Amino acid sequence: MAQQTAHASVDARERVLSAAAELFAERGYHGTSVRDIAAACGLKPSSLYSHVPDKSTLLADLVMRYLGALEAALEASSADPGGGPSANRVEEMVRASVGVALRYPREFLCLSNSWTYIRRTPSLATLVARRDAVRAVWQRALREAAADGSLRADVDPESMLRVVFAATHGVVDRRYDEIAGPADEGDPAGVLAALLLDGFRPRGRAVSATVRAGTADAGAVRPGLAE
Amino acid sequence: MAQQTAHASVDARERVLSAAAELFAERGYHGTSVRDIAAACGLKPSSLYSHVPDKSTLLADLVMRYLGALEAALEASSADPGGGPSANRVEEMVRASVGVALRYPREFLCLSNSWTYIRRTPSLATLVARRDAVRAVWQRALREAAADGSLRADVDPESMLRVVFAATHGVVDRRYDEIAGPADEGDPAGVLAALLLDGFRPRGRAVSATVRAGTADAGAVRPGLAE
DNA sequence: GTCTATAATAGGATAGAC
C-alpha cells in the first residue's frame, strides 16, 4: 500500500512534468502559467506545489533530463574513431545529438527556447555549466576535423557549430512542421547529418553560383542515406 | 514648429519600437513587460500608449518591417535565372534571406521566437498570411531545383527548407554568439549559403561515415567564398 | 495529496491633470 502510494506519487509528479514540458515547449516558459500546467494535468494550481517546489525548478528538472541524455550520447559518439577522418566522428555526433533531441523534443525546446531566461537566472547556473561542457566537446571535435582536413578549411568551425545547433533545433521544433511535416518519420538524424556534411547539391555539381554546373557524378548513389 | 513637433513624434515612436525590438528579441514577447519597454526608452508605461495602441500591435509593427523587406529581397532573388541550374537561385535566396535577417535581426527574432503566440492570436493573422506567402516562394524554388536535378534527389525539399529556416535563425540569434562570435562580421550570408549548398566537407571527400574517405580534389579552391 | 481561500505581486491598460 505504501508502495502503491509512493508509486502513484511518482506518476503524479511525472504527469506534472510532462504537462509542463508540453506547454513550455509550445508557448515558452513565460508564456505558460502555473495555472495552465495545473489545468493540463487536471489539478488545481496549489496542488502542483506538492510535487514541485516552484516553476523554475520545474524547468530545471526538464532541461536536466535532456542534458543528461545528451552528455551520455555524445560521450559515446565523440570517442576517438579508429583512425578514419575526424569528420566521420562529427557525422556521428550530429546523428547522436539529433537522436537525443528527437527522444526529448520538449525538453530540448525548454532549453533552447528559454535559454536567455536560464542564462539570466542565477538559480539555473547548473544548466548553463552543463551546456557549456557539451559545447566544449563539439568545439574540440570540429577543430580536430578542421585540422586534419576532413572538414573544409575555408569556414571556421564555430560557424559550423552554429549551423549544427540551429539545424538540430530545426529538426525538433514543431514550428517547422507545417513546412516539412513531422520530422520524426524516416531517419531525420541521418538526413540532417547527410545534408550538413555533404550539402544540398548532388555531388559533382558546381560549388557556387559563380561557377558553371559540372556534369560528372551527378545523381550518384549515396550510401549514407540508404543504410 | 508643427513640423518639428511631428518629427519629434516620429522619433519617439521609433525609440519605442526600437526598445521593444531589442527586448522582444532578447527575452521574448511574454518575457517583456510594457514597463520594461517604457523604462528602456526613458518613459513611464502610460506614455507608451501615445505611440502604440497596445503591446501586440507593437509586435505586429516590428514583424511587418522584417516581412516587408524579406518579400522585396526574395522577389528579386527568386526571379527566374537565365537558364542556369535552379540551385543557383536557391543559393541566391539563401543569401538574400540571411541578408535581410541580418539587417533586421531583432525583427526577425520577434517573428521567429514569438511564432506560436502570433499563430494563436487572431488579431495577428496578417503576419501569418504573409509568412505563408514567403514559404510558398521557397517551396516552389526548392521543388523546381529538385526537379531539374540541381539539388540532390534523395532528400525532400521540405527537409531542406526546414534546415534553411533553422540555419537562418542560427545566423541571427545572439544566443549562438558565445559559440561562434558575432555573425555579422565577414560574409555570414555567403558562408551559410556555401555550407548549406555544398556541405561541411571539402569537395571530393567521402560522402558518408560508412564510406572510406576519397583523396581527389580535397582542399580545392572555393570561389563561392572568395568573392 | 488535493482542495478552498487568500495573500502578495506583476502586468496591461485607462483617466485626467499639466
Next chain:
DNA sequence: GTCTATCCTATTATAGAC
C-alpha cells in the same frame, strides 16, 4: 506627449481544512 494615479486582471505562491 508625458506625467501621476488608478483599475482590473493574471500570476506565483502559501495557509490550513479535509
